[in-house]
Amino acid sequence: MHTLKQFFWYCSGSNTQLLEKCPTDTSKYVGIGASIFFTGLFAMIASGYAIYTFTDSYFASVLIGIVWGLMIFNLDRFIVSSMRKTGNKRNEFFMALPRIILAVLISVVIAKPLELKIFEKEIETELVVINEELKDEQIKKLKTSTALEIKAIQQEIQRLDSSINQKEVNRDKLREIARQEADGTGGSMKRHPYCY
Numbered sequence: 001m002h003t004l005k006q007f008f009w010y011c012s013g014s015n016t017q018l019l020e021k022c023p024t025d026t027s028k029y030v031g032i033g034a035s036i037f038f039t040g041l042f043a044m045i046a047s048g049y050a051i052y053t054f055t056d057s058y059f060a061s062v063l064i065g066i067v068w069g070l071m072i073f074n075l076d077r078f079i080v081s082s083m084r085k086t087g088n089k090r091n092e093f094f095m096a097l098p099r100i101i102l103a104v105l106i107s108v109v110i111a112k113p114l115e116l117k118i119f120e121k122e123i124e125t126e127l128v129v130i131n132e133e134l135k136d137e138q139i140k141k142l143k144t145s146t147a148l149e150i151k152a153i154q155q156e157i158q159r160l161d162s163s164i165n166q167k168e169v170n171r172d173k174l175r176e177i178a179r180q181e182a183d184g185t186g187g188s189m190k191r192h193p194y195c196y
Helices: 002-012 016-021 023-055 058-082 089-118 120-183
Strands: none
Touching (some): 002 058, 023 058, 023 089, 089 120
């Protein structure tokens, strides 16, 4: 128990030899050290989980989690150990401001991965719905563009059919004129010598 108390004193950044002589403040610094330690621990867990959700790599998540947790631990320990009461509220606020910013940063780092994990099923369900809506929209666009292309092709077919019909009628007329000229029933009214 004594070694745990000394570990938390170390975490709080206090002078352990001085605390040994002042037993009335030991609990206060054990609490401060414990909060600093658990802040670093939770930051390590949260960042490790966040990295794992992006990379699916245990090695990267553990390594980055440990580095992030130690960084937060050391930064928080430094901020707390360097804060001293001066009696001036404004100065004390500015001394505490980095810790407030750090707390907000840690809460965001911890909260986002947990929020994503807690609402993972709802997010996946919503993603399926969104994908279905996008697919339906793409199908509608495809059907509309295909219908327009089909209509344009059908109009082209009708135009070509009409042109073919006109050319067939013209061909038949010319054939009839040629036949009449050849057998002498039309045109010059002279029978062509090669017509049988």
